[in-house]
Amino acid sequence: MKIIVAPSAGFCFGVKRAVNMALDAAEQYKPSEKLITLGPIIHNPQVVKSLEDKGVFSIDDIETGGYNSILIRSHGVKAEVMQTLKSKGVRIIDATCPFVKKAQNYINEAALKGYFIIMVGDKNHPEVQSVISFANKERFLVINNLADLEKVPVNEKLALISQTTQDVNFYKQVIDEINKIAKDKAVVFDTICDATMIKQEESRIIASNVDVMLVVGGYNSANTNKLKNICREIQHNTYHIETENEVNPEWFRNAKSVGITAGASTPDWIIEKVLKKVHDIDEAGLKRFA
Template sequence: MKITVAPSAGFCFGVKRAINLAIDSASKFDTELNTLGPIIHNPQVVSQLKEKKIFPVDTIDEIKSDKVIIRSHGIKADIENKILQKNIAIIDATCPFVKRSQEYIRKAFLEGYFIIMVGDDKHPEVQSVISFADSSRYKVVNKLEELNKIKFDEKIALISQTTQDTNFYLSIICEVFKKTSKEIIVFNTICDATKLKQEEAAFLSSKSDIMIVVGGYNSANTNKLKNICRKIQNNTYHIETEEELKQEWFIGAENIGITAGASTPDWIIEKVVGKIQSFDIL
């Protein structure tokens, strides 16, 4: 049995930056710190950070010190203003690619574009980014048919969640061009790490008898990887930890592919590999 781990599996630049900034800040200030929401979508990492006195909270009123760490997904513009009004210092762990998206939205809004954002409207990144435009000046879509709710009688700006499926974003772009002759501006906001992970996942799925996708169940990019893999290899399993692996999945399999979301640390991936290797499979 051969096990192949996708080269880019695991932490991306933005996640590494957020985790390191949180740990360094807790050490520097030698005090308990809060993140507004989980800093990344991985419960095992969030749990580890608690050992370093870094605790997630859901609201501003729960912040226990005069400093707060902003999660990698960013926060809404109005929430940021409320934090500053309370004289709470911001330690900004927002992914730089998300920050760039926020600036794109702000610019498009000020220049009078109607904004179409492709993503999950319940995801904290999408809520963060789109908050930099007036609520009457945008529409978040996650399905092609949702474009039918838009009038397309003015110039359009298109932007995507940074972890969106590249092919789906392209399909939305093509459909918008079919629907209007008005000016269209397209922002390329899917991060390079996401694109690479998706390409590797697709290739590895085509060469594997089983695909294991490792990452938080609430992780958008991990779920996108799962969907990409499952379209190619039906024997695709999404797990958070090695404890969820079942030996019967691997009976008769010769090639095992493993990929992992951007919020999955190396130590979890290594445990998954080790558990598979420990199975007594003839």
């Protein structure tokens, strides 16, 4: 069986940076200063567990207390949460991805200029919540499908922005529709990050050329789910897995080729284990037919 692994599979720049910052901080402060992360550092249970083994735990609410240092993950936090943390005087280790920071700054600037903000993304995703918190509270809309465009106010100056992990093709569709509504006067921010675009493009190409596609990453990871949807549209034999233990030999019956891609929060060691499992399954099959 031919096995193709996407060159971009695994940690993106922002996640690598955040995980390294957490590990460095854990080394530096443990055990005298209690370090926590606000929410799991990335959407990957295996990585979260390995950080917990080093003494870095996660809390969901800053009022929980019991910490001296707090690490902000790559998704960033709401503007008001950052303000509260500053007023508490705790040490803030800000691992917000610079691409997310850029999106926050765009929104802030557009809101100050009186634009009504349309954000394309999942309103429950922490990155969207952090970015959109920089908009004027009454003057934004988060949309996730074309039907939501009905809610866009037609007489406003519109600014359009996207979650960094958005499907590029879907964002293009929304831009076209918004341009019709705003008669080409909308301000459009290009905020899908390079890492996302490269991953999506590679995954599309690989899915088009294999019999089975594996997408490796946390079930809660937005960018992994996007990759799964993109691949499944092209190759219905697409499977989303978190670890090698979920790989089912039955998936490869009659398959001549398999592709592997992975979300931005999937560590290399998990991708390697999945690759080895697929190799082992392939070898076992070859022996059976020898």
